[in-house]
Amino acid sequence: MVKTATDIPLMDLAPGASARVVSVSSEDSKAPAEVGRRLAELGFLPGEAVRIVARGLLARAPIAVRIGTGTFALRLFEAACIRVCPEPL
């Protein structure tokens, strides 16, 4: 996957801020391979709009993420597979 200068891990995205998915891959993380595929099947695909809806209190996890028109709760190791590019306001 091409890493642009501006892409950041999804976890680092500020709650409420809009972004686009750059890449989804479980290769760099410790997560099992099917996590990357499942995320893609849920709609975490390059180019899709993404936004953090809510974060947990403890260790700020899990996170609730809007992807396209759906919302999913992810644990940190799942969110770690996703890199995003924040959109200018």
Next chain:
Amino acid sequence: MDAAPSAPSPLIALVGNPNCGKTALFNLLTGSRQKVANYAGVTVERKEGSLLTPSGLRIRILDLPGAYSLDPLTPDEQVTADVLFGRRAGETQPDFVVCVTDATNLRQNLRLVLSLKRLGLPMVVALNMTDIARRKGIVIDADRLAAELGVPVVETVGVKTAGVKALVKVLNSSIIPKSTQHAVAWQPVTGADIQHDQAEVRRILGVVGGDRLDGITFSDRVDSVVLNPVLGPIILAVILFLVFQAVFAWAQVPMDEIKLGVADFGDWLGGVLPASLLKDLLINGIIAGTGSVLVFLPQIIILFFFILVLEESGYLPRAAFLLDRVMGSVGLSGRAFIPLLSSFACAIPGIMATRTIQNPRDRLATIMIAPLMTCSARLPVYALIIGAFIPQRSVWGGLQLQGLVLFALYLLGVVSAMGVAFVLKRSGSSANFQALMLELPVYHWPNLRNLGIGLWQRVEIFLSRVGTIILTLMVILWALSSFPAPPPGATGPAIQYSIAGHIGAWLAVIFKPIGFNWQISIALVPGLAAREVAVGALGTVYALSATGNDMSAALTPLITESWSLPTALSLLAWYVFAPQCLSTLATVKRETNSWRYPLIMAGYMFGLAYLASFITYRAALALGG
């Protein structure tokens, strides 16, 4: 079920992403003509119904489990894929597929439509929730969508019948039962395939309309409060407290009514029937036995009412989100909290409620610890012993000591459950990456019709269990407690001479180290049927003639006299852990389709119970109690 016509009824399958309103559509299509069971060999729920079209065609409809893809990752999806591919043993491949889509979430749903198209089975797309979409300003050109997809598209509204009529019309005219199995050459998808599909979805959405991303929606505004790190848990606690209260408070009257009704029925039957073995079996075995379980029906109805409302409204996954960290730390899913909460009423509905946990490992762990939650059947036993041995006085400024002991017993159950879950997590294999990936659907008002159907199905499952497994157990226990009859001139209570009595005498040897006398040991045997039966059995053993609450009252002075305090405390500890309920074990067998897990459960719970009682008894003796 109506009789099948001469030609085999065509089978259609409802397929769709989770949360697309598929089950609501299924309820509309089939009404109450549904059969709920499990797929052979797995714990995935199988729902089949039927429909009669205006032209007289009988159609069987299968509501397949929700799936995000045809390359399965969960047991639910495995079933869906296997049935569609025609490779699931005991299931016929559907003749026709209805792919249900949520008009407000086509970006996600259309990828499954594209996958299904590649499958090659005849299909129609049901464009569901078009009313909600329209209110959001999303207007989708259904004809154009049909042209782009190359399959018919019917607009439906999950809770209204007009769209369903249109769907039935399409089904009526286009279903031809296939004579041969449809061969599927399925290529597992890769990440590139999914991206390719998504590009196609974006293109189609651009053409038909509906390619619109929401800003801040109503659900977002609700979530900003409900998922708030501080407010969220408070709201959850209040909701759980109310549910808990309702289960106990609202159920009291109907439970008393059932108790009374069962007793009256037994008395009436007792007056009508001549004294015989059959009469004894009917009254003391079957009616008293199943009655003691039937009593929990009101609690089950109230509990499942709340669970269904929370689930239908979309709150349940949010609660799972809020509890994910806490539950995750002991290796449980956030979804486990509802079954565990339910288990405070009775482990049976609790274990039934684990069906909402998708991950089979999470589900199993939840089932294994559910009986450690203090169920209401333990209350009569706790009440008896606490009333007899714990002095009625205030401690720490106004708190009742008896109430505190009761609370401590509840707490002990919860803490041990967490401990057992933690051990299970440690002993599990690749438990480090438990997936969450839980969809948080849009909030909506629960539909009464769907609530009614859902509730009825739970009641049916419970009643059929009472009528089968539990009934059988009651008859066996009755036989054990009644045979052989006491010899002529016997002085002790009849149960002492029965098989159960002999088992009790034998058990007394095992239970001596933890302070149980032979009377307690015998009472434990019929107590296996349902924990509170032990109170009645103790009464029988101590040869009392009173029944029910009178018996508790009359027993109190008797046991205060004949038991030591260490024995009483030991019995309390025993009841926190002991698998004293065969119905629960039978339910576990049914839900896991295996004897392995009920046996493991019985083993570890007996072990814990014996250990806890031993420690309690010895400690109490040492402290001079």
